[in-house]
Amino acid sequence: MYSDIPGVQILLSLLKQNNIKHLVISPGTRNTPLVHSAECDSFFKCYSIVDERSAAFFALGLSENLDVPVCVTCTAATATCNYMPAIKEAYERNIQLIALTADQNNYSRFHMGDQNINQIDMYTRYVKYSVDVPKIINKDDEWYFNRSVNEALINLNTNGKGPIQINYRMDYSMDYLSYFPEKKLPKTRFIKKYELDDVNWNELYNLIKDKKIVIFCGSDYYSNDDVKKLLLYFQKHTNTVILGDYYSNIIDQNVINPSIIGEVYKDKEINLIKPDLIIIIGSVIYSPIKSNKTLFSSNVESWQISPECKLNDGFRNVKKIFKMTSYDFFKHINDKLNDNDYSDSFYKSWTDIINLVKLPNLKFTNFYIILELIKYIPKNSLVHMSVLNAIRLSNYAKIDKNIKCFANIGADGIDGALSTFLGQASKTNDLCFLIVGDLSYMYDMNALFNSLQSNIRIFVINDYCGSEFHKNFGLLKIPTLNKHTAAKHSTNMKDVSSINNNIKYLSATNEEEFLINIEKFVCKSDKAIVFEIFTDAVDNANKLKEFWNINQSTFRNFKSKIIKKMSNVVSSNTKEKIKRILK
Amino acid sequence: MNELLSLFGNDIDIVISDGLRKKLNKIDFNKFNNITEIEDARSAAFNAFGKSKIENKNVILLIKGDYLSNIYTVCTEAWFQNTNLIVIALYTSIYDVETHYMDRCTVLNLTLFENDLSLFKTKLNNSMVQNGPKIINLVVSKMIETKNDFSKIINTLKTYISSQDYVYLYNDDNKYGLLNCEEISEKYKYGVLSKYLSYTLFNNEIKILVIDDSCFKVDSNIINSRYISDNFKVIIVSNNKDFNISNWIKNNNICYIEGSMDLNKDLKKFYESKKAVVLVIKEVL
Numbered sequence: 001m002y003s004d005i006p007g008v009q010i011l012l013s014l015l016k017q018n019n020i021k022h023l024v025i026s027p028g029t030r031n032t033p034l035v036h037s038a039e040c041d042s043f044f045k046c047y048s049i050v051d052e053r054s055a056a057f058f059a060l061g062l063s064e065n066l067d068v069p070v071c072v073t074c075t076a077a078t079a080t081c082n083y084m085p086a087i088k089e090a091y092e093r094n095i096q097l098i099a100l101t102a103d104q105n106n107y108s109r110f111h112m113g114d115q116n117i118n119q120i121d122m123y124t125r126y127v128k129y130s131v132d133v134p135k136i137i138n139k140d141d142e143w144y145f146n147r148s149v150n151e152a153l154i155n156l157n158t159n160g161k162g163p164i165q166i167n168y169r170m171d172y173s174m175d176y177l178s179y180f181p182e183k184k185l186p187k188t189r190f191i192k193k194y195e196l197d198d199v200n201w202n203e204l205y206n207l208i209k210d211k212k213i214v215i216f217c218g219s220d221y222y223s224n225d226d227v228k229k230l231l232l233y234f235q236k237h238t239n240t241v242i243l244g245d246y247y248s249n250i251i252d253q254n255v256i257n258p259s260i261i262g263e264v265y266k267d268k269e270i271n272l273i274k275p276d277l278i279i280i281i282g283s284v285i286y287s288p289i290k291s292n293k294t295l296f297s298s299n300v301e302s303w304q305i306s307p308e309c310k311l312n313d314g315f316r317n318v319k320k321i322f323k324m325t326s327y328d329f330f331k332h333i334n335d336k337l338n339d340n341d342y343s344d345s346f347y348k349s350w351t352d353i354i355n356l357v358k359l360p361n362l363k364f365t366n367f368y369i370i371l372e373l374i375k376y377i378p379k380n381s382l383v384h385m386s387v388l389n390a391i392r393l394s395n396y397a398k399i400d401k402n403i404k405c406f407a408n409i410g411a412d413g414i415d416g417a418l419s420t421f422l423g424q425a426s427k428t429n430d431l432c433f434l435i436v437g438d439l440s441y442m443y444d445m446n447a448l449f450n451s452l453q454s455n456i457r458i459f460v461i462n463d464y465c466g467s468e469f470h471k472n473f474g475l476l477k478i479p480t481l482n483k484h485t486a487a488k489h490s491t492n493m494k495d496v497s498s499i500n501n502n503i504k505y506l507s508a509t510n511e512e513e514f515l516i517n518i519e520k521f522v523c524k525s526d527k528a529i530v531f532e533i534f535t536d537a538v539d540n541a542n543k544l545k546e547f548w549n550i551n552q553s554t555f556r557n558f559k560s561k562i563i564k565k566m567s568n569v570v571s572s573n574t575k576e577k578i579k580r581i582l583k
Numbered sequence: 584m585n586e587l588l589s590l591f592g593n594d595i596d597i598v599i600s601d602g603l604r605k606k607l608n609k610i611d612f613n614k615f616n617n618i619t620e621i622e623d624a625r626s627a628a629f630n631a632f633g634k635s636k637i638e639n640k641n642v643i644l645l646i647k648g649d650y651l652s653n654i655y656t657v658c659t660e661a662w663f664q665n666t667n668l669i670v671i672a673l674y675t676s677i678y679d680v681e682t683h684y685m686d687r688c689t690v691l692n693l694t695l696f697e698n699d700l701s702l703f704k705t706k707l708n709n710s711m712v713q714n715g716p717k718i719i720n721l722v723v724s725k726m727i728e729t730k731n732d733f734s735k736i737i738n739t740l741k742t743y744i745s746s747q748d749y750v751y752l753y754n755d756d757n758k759y760g761l762l763n764c765e766e767i768s769e770k771y772k773y774g775v776l777s778k779y780l781s782y783t784l785f786n787n788e789i790k791i792l793v794i795d796d797s798c799f800k801v802d803s804n805i806i807n808s809r810y811i812s813d814n815f816k817v818i819i820v821s822n823n824k825d826f827n828i829s830n831w832i833k834n835n836n837i838c839y840i841e842g843s844m845d846l847n848k849d850l851k852k853f854y855e856s857k858k859a860v861v862l863v864i865k866e867v868l
Contacts (some may be wrong), residue, residue: 010611416629423633
């Protein structure tokens with residue numbers, strides 16, 4: 001019989017699915033639910049050793065002898081400290097030891113809580129990975145617990161072997177700790193790791209066949225087109241949509257940049273474009289559509305391809321992680337594909353939705369000028385977008401497939417865009433464009449004290465504050481917004497840029513000036529050029545909101561129009577079915 | 584150090600921050616083909632990150648260990664993007680190596696002694712396989728440390744200042760017989776201007792800051808702040824003919840004085856200025 005404490009069930013289920021059966025147990029109260037559940041399950045091979053220091057060394061010996069991961073489990077507090085000598089040795093000698101440390105309630109630590117020390121990351125530097133998982137109270141806790149334990153177990157033998165720590169909360173009553181009502185251990189989500197030699201590609205092919213597939217391309221940069229070619233081949237032999245914001249650098253007419261609908265169709269389930277399977281490649285995904293949980297999370301499975309084996313479970317449904325390059329994955333799977341499997345139905349559904357997007361009259365706003373600028377950027381250029389609007393609005397534009405795109409979207413900070421851009425620009429003779437706002441440009445202006453190449457083009461949109469905050473909050477909600485939150489200032493970038501003698505300066509305050517100077521801006525020059533555009537923060541914010549509002553209602557009308565049209569020609573049953581699809 | 588750098592080959596990109604090149608006279612940097620020098624460590628690190636990102640290869644950042652915290656943000660970004668930024672942080676004492684906070688945003692954080700490198704070669708090579716930012720803390724026997732000598736300026740300035748006035752000198756430990764004279768050590772090079780700006784708030788004592796341009800270049804954007812008051816009095820000494828901040832300073836409503844041949848006259852004007860003032864003196868160091 002098993003404990004019905006969800007954390008204990010997840011732990012045991014994942015140990016079983018990872019085929020980790022050896023459990024060296026030291027007696028205690030907090031680990032009793034785990035211990036009794038395990039000893040009742042014939043899968044586990046349990047050992048009893050009282051002194052935790054000896055227990056951990058015993059486990060170390062077992063792991064070394066059998067070359068398999070071995071668990072040690074003990075109660076809370078000083079018991080866990082006794083694992084340290086063996087953990088340290090395991091780390092130094094690459095031995096797979098799993099410390100399952102039961103813990104008390106954090107809140108009462110050092111405040112009359114008995115047997116309560118700080119166990120979080122307590123073996124730091126001597127474990128390959130350490131997780132502290134919560135008492136499961138809601139779905140978020142459950143996902144976090146499951147994901148973290150999966151992540152820890154993946155790290156046990158990825159990029160070398162070594163020990164890990166899983167610290168889990170067991171602050172339950174004595175009655176509950178000794179309550180074992182479950183006859184069957186529920187199976188929890190297991191994230192299986194594959195390396196190149198482990199994959200049965202025929203099996204994988206059977207899993208993708210007939211599926212509606214979304215490939216999410218995260219930020220990456222490939223020095224040649226090989227990965228893009230493989231992706232497009234995959235698309236032509238399956239029912240696949242390739243989604244990539246520009247930082248994936250997989251730009252093609254058959255690749256959809258979903259950013260433009262990301263904030264329009266947020267939190268709505270659109271069955272027409274709902275995938276059965278998601279394949280994630282690259283590192284960071286920018287497009288806000290990723291946060292549409294209903295579209296990408298429920299009843300969908302994700303596979304992740306990551307040479308670093310760095311789990312990205314944002315959709316909360318990764319089931320497979322492939323420790324290999326995207327090139328290797330698609331090269332192998334493409335060999336199994338047949339022409340007959342091709343369908344463009346899913347791709348068409350996506351393009352139908354994207355094509356619904358309408359732009360309002362943009363006037364002279366940052367929205368307008370970024371879209372216009374991008375039309376003028378020559379092929380083979382490099383573009384770096386700084387943060388927020390520079391990233392958002394650039395992704396609404398159509399960018400030529402020969403342009404290389406970058407942004408610091410990992411942590412998505414305001415800092416460092418100019419310096420990063422200058423580093424990138426130093427490695428090419430092609431024109432390089434930075435799209436940046438006033439605050440971000442000033443933030444990193446120390447970079448201007450260095451020599452600048454003549455291929456540098458800096459496009460600064462100056463609205464004398466952080467316009468993002470006018471979009472997020474606005475003066476109506478916070479009348480003093482400009483004072484601190486939006487950091488209003490009166491600095492012109494002409495002055496800031498004057499600290500470098502190798503900069504030509506252009507500016508525009510209206511469309512006419514903009515169109516005159518843009519031609520000069522994108523031409524060759526003997527000096528770097530800063531083009532400063534003055535816009536109004538409130539106008540910028542309102543235009544963006546107008547764009548979202550228009551398109552949200554367009555989408556609503558799209559649904560009702562289709563429902564109206566069909567009402568005279570189909571039966572009520574069919575009508576209901578179509579309504580569900582359009583939900 | 585030479586041995587460590589040689590592991591990466593002569594074509595490796597190296598970005599050097601904080602004028603470290605001059606402090607490491609044993610290193611033959613000339614044999615490396617791609618060297619960039621950037622004063623601000625944060626900016627230098629982002630620059631190296633950008634280079635690494637576009638070329639998909641290792642790029643080295645050389646940084647003084649004292650300033651490592653300035654690149655926390657860059658390592659965080661590089662960690663997300665699995666970028667091969669290799670930070671070599673230099674120390675002269677093992678006791679200064681305190682970099683645990685970097686563990687969360689690096690795939691390797693290793694400490695080596697200059698002479699022990701061969702012991703770590705295998706570990707280093709194994710770790711290089713994994714994509715992501717890496718830190719190598721290297722304890723070296725010596726770095727050349729030089730002090731600023733602001734004697735000519737301060738001895739002239741003494742004609743004007745009173746005993747109540749405060750003088751802050753960056754990296755010059757001479758007190759010049761002044762009652763309120765304080766050195767800001769090179770260890771605390773970052774944020775000198777920002778800190779000084781807040782010293783000038785809330786009272787009307789005269790407080791003068793004397794710095795070199797390397798110190799200015801790592802904290803320049805604070806000049807754009809709205810808190811510059813009439814108490815703001817900064818002297819910047821520069822040996823760089825391209826150091827040209829006049830327009831920007833003036834347009835921030837700060838009185839700008841370009842040093843002339845007559846230091847006495849310049850310092851008198853500087854001291855007597857009723858509004859925020861920056862005096863730039865070239866080539867007196």
